Amino acid sequence: MTAPAGFVAQRAVRFSDCDPAGIVFFPQYLVMLNGVVEQWFDEALHIAYVHLIGARRLGLPTVRLEVDFTAVSRHGDALAWQVQIEKLGRSSLTLLHECRHGGELRLRARQVLVCTSLLTHKPQALPDDLRAAIAVQATAAPTTPGLLARWP
DSSP states (O other), rough: OOOOEEEEEEEEOGGBBBTTTTTBHHHHHHHHHHHHHHHHHIIIIIHHHHHHTTTTTTEOOEEEEEEEEEEEOOOOOEEEEEEEEEEEEEEEEEEEEEEEEETTTEEEEEEEEEEEEEOOOOOOOOHHHHHHHHHHHHHHHHOOOHHHHHHO
């Protein structure tokens, strides 16, 4: 099996992620996804997410999210979250996510983020440094064909 392209973050399923049935309560996957996006900014783009929100007053809200839940995850499972760039627009960014445990797909998502001013809460163009970092990441990490092929 080839290593996946794009950014990969590891995240263990915690007790607090699970419901009384002992499996991840589905909204917790979205909390994990958000954390992985922050980690992607910090580690792959080398732009501190906390600095974007705090000092620069930029928001990156999710405006569209499509998710397929394909298998359950349990307390203690080691999840590998893959992030790839599908599209870079003037003020938006589309990311593809796959979450796996031991090679088994648990979740697939397509997420659209829009750059906004936290002062006006209106869309604005992605700043040049952010756009450049995303472009480098898109070039440096070619898209895994299977990841894109799963989305219409």
